[in-house]
Structures are given as structure tokens and as C-alpha cells.
Amino acid sequence: MTYLVRGMHLKLQGLTKSFGDKTVLQNIDLDIEPGEFVAIVGRSGCGKSTMLRLIAGLDAPSGGGVFLNDQHFHHRINPEIRMMFQDARLLPWQRVLSNVELGLLGTNSKVLAKQTALQVLRAVGLEDRAHEWPSVLSGGQRQRVALARALASSPALLLLDEPLGALDALTRIEMQQLLEKLWQEQGFTALLITHDVEEAVVLADRVLLIEDGQIGLDLEINLPRPRVRGDVALAQTVEKILQRVMGQPEREPGLAADSFTFSSVTV
Numbered sequence: 720m721t722y723l724v725r726g727m728h729l730k731l732q733g734l735t736k737s738f739g740d741k742t743v744l745q746n747i748d749l750d751i752e753p754g755e756f757v758a759i760v761g762r763s764g765c766g767k768s769t770m771l772r773l774i775a776g777l778d779a780p781s782g783g784g785v786f787l788n789d790q791h792f793h794h795r796i797n798p799e800i801r802m803m804f805q806d807a808r809l810l811p812w813q814r815v816l817s818n819v820e821l822g823l824l825g826t827n828s829k830v831l832a833k834q835t836a837l838q839v840l841r842a843v844g845l846e847d848r849a850h851e852w853p854s855v856l857s858g859g860q861r862q863r864v865a866l867a868r869a870l871a872s873s874p875a876l877l878l879l880d881e882p883l884g885a886l887d888a889l890t891r892i893e894m895q896q897l898l899e900k901l902w903q904e905q906g907f908t909a910l911l912i913t914h915d916v917e918e919a920v921v922l923a924d925r926v927l928l929i930e931d932g933q934i935g936l937d938l939e940i941n942l943p944r945p946r947v948r949g950d951v952a953l954a955q956t957v958e959k960i961l962q963r964v965m966g967q968p969e970r971e972p973g974l975a976a977d978s979f980t981f982s983s984v985t986v
């Protein structure tokens with residue numbers, strides 16, 4: 720796949736993080752191409768959020784380092800990186816438009832900031848809600864606003880910490896499609912934590928499994944886009960990852976997709 724050149728190149732070298740005598744991430748090496756979409760799965764508590772926090776500069780590693788576009792990243796906030804969480808984290812006393820403008824702090828022209836915020840709200844389908852309060856929006860709409868705020872400054876790296884986890888199934892699929900569309904249009908590098916293996920396979924170029932503090936699986940997903948849920952090859956890939964997570968041997972290839980149900984399976 721050829722990526723737009725806007726995305727950030729991300730490299731982890733010997734990345735280690737301990738809390739007291741507990742080592743959560745141990746000596747992780749990873750290379751992510753500019754514009755690549757990478758999903759991270761793994762059991763609860765395996766260190767997924769810790770890894771994202773280290774990359775975002777919200778926490779400092781105990782060893783090794785993070786390199787962004789080949790520059791060593793010293794535990795500080797980088798304006799080219801934006802992050803989204805499971806909850807939208809909107810300011811309730813600011814209207815939707817102002818919340819999105821927060822993603823543009825530092826822009827000299829207020830007029831330009833407003834124009835850009837409206838433009839990105841249009842991209843997520845919420846331009847007509849710009850002057851409302853966050854409290855009158857649905858959970859899915861609030862996550863769209865959070866996505867608009869994250870993308871307003873055209874980041875080179877978007878870190879997504881289970882941002883769709885609290886949404887109902889249909890809204891979640893719509894948000895996945897929106898995220899994929901904006902990623903394809905804008906070319907940022909995306910790193911998505913998800914507990915939904917199917918979501919990982921639908922969206923990502925690569926799926927990483929974190930286990931025992933290390934990357935236990937680094938699987939390239941070579942399925943054509945847009946990916947269709949229920950597709951046999953997609954279902955087999957999901958099955959392969961799930962079996963790896965569960966520590967079971969892989970089954971024979973060629974099983975029919977209806978032999979298993981995946982969409983409700985999470986890790």
C-alpha cells in the first residue's frame with residue numbers, strides 16, 4: 720500500500736516501562752510507516768494504554784525510547800500528535816464549535832480557526848450542531864466532535880485509546896467507516912487500541928498483540944478495502960488472532976465463515 724506522506728514515522732526502540740517492581744512493557748522494538756494504520760489488541764492490563772501514553776509523551780519510559788520522524792522524543796507534548804479516548808472529554812460549558820476550536824489553540828487567526836473547525840465538523844457530519852451544547856448530543860455524536868477536535872490541526876499521528884468502545888454496534892460501525900475515510904483522505908498515521916478483534920482487522924494494515932510485556936504477534940492484514948464484515952478471509956484472520964490471544968493452536972484454513980461468530984468476541 721502507498722501512503723500519503725503526511726503521516727508520522729514512529730519507531731520504538733527497546734521501549735520499557737515499569738511501575739515499581741512490575742515491568743509492564745519490556746524492550747519493545749517497533750517500526751510504523753508514515754500513514755500506516757496499526758491496531759493494538761491484548762488482554763486487559765497487558766500495557767496497551769501505557770504504550771500509547773509513552774508515545775504521546777504523557778509518561779516517561781523506564782528504558783529505551785520513542786523516535787518520531789527519526790527524532791528522539793523526550794517526554795514532552797508534541798503538537799503533531801493528537802489522542803482520543805473512550806469518553807469524548809468535551810468541555811460541557813463550551814459549545815460544540817468552541818470544543819473543536821480547542822484543537823486549534825495556537826492558531827493566530829480566530830477567523831481561520833473558526834473556518835477550520837466548521838470544515839472539520841462538516842467532515843464528521845455535524846456542521847449543523849456547531850452551536851449546540853455537548854450535553855444535547857448523543858454518545859456517538861460526542862465522539863464525532865472529539866474526532867473533529869483531534870483532526871482539526873491535521874495531526875501527523877492520531878492515537879486512539881479504545882475510542883469506539885462505549886458506542887452501540889451500529890454507531891460503532893458508522894464511526895469505523897468515518898475514521899477509515901478520514902484516515903484515507905488525510906494520511907495521518909493511526910494507532911488504535913481496541914478490544915474488538917474484528918474492528919482491528921476491518922480497519923488496520925497491521926494488528927499487534929501485546930502479551931507478557933512484548934509484541935507477541937505482528938500480523939499484516941492484506942485484505943482489500945473497504946473490508947466487508949462476514950467476508951470469509953476477514954473472518955479467518957479474526958479467528959487466527961483470537962486463537963493466538965486465547966493460546967489455542969490454529970485451526971485448518973478454509974473453514975466456512977459461518978462456523979464461528981466473532982463480532983461479539985472481545986479480548
Ligand SMILES: Nc1ncnc2c1ncn2[C@@H]1O[C@H](COP(=O)(O)OP(=O)(O)OP(=O)(O)O)[C@@H](O)[C@H]1O
Nearest residue numbers: 738739743761762763764765766767768769770914
Ligand atoms: N500509573 C500507574 N501506576 C502503577 N501501575 C500502573 C499505572 N498505569 C498502569 N499501571 C499498570 O500497568 C498495567 C498495564 O496497564 P494499562 O492501562 O496499560 O493496560 P491496558 O492493556 O490498557 O488495559 P485495559 O485493556 O484494561 O485498558 C496494569 O497492571 C496497570 O495496573
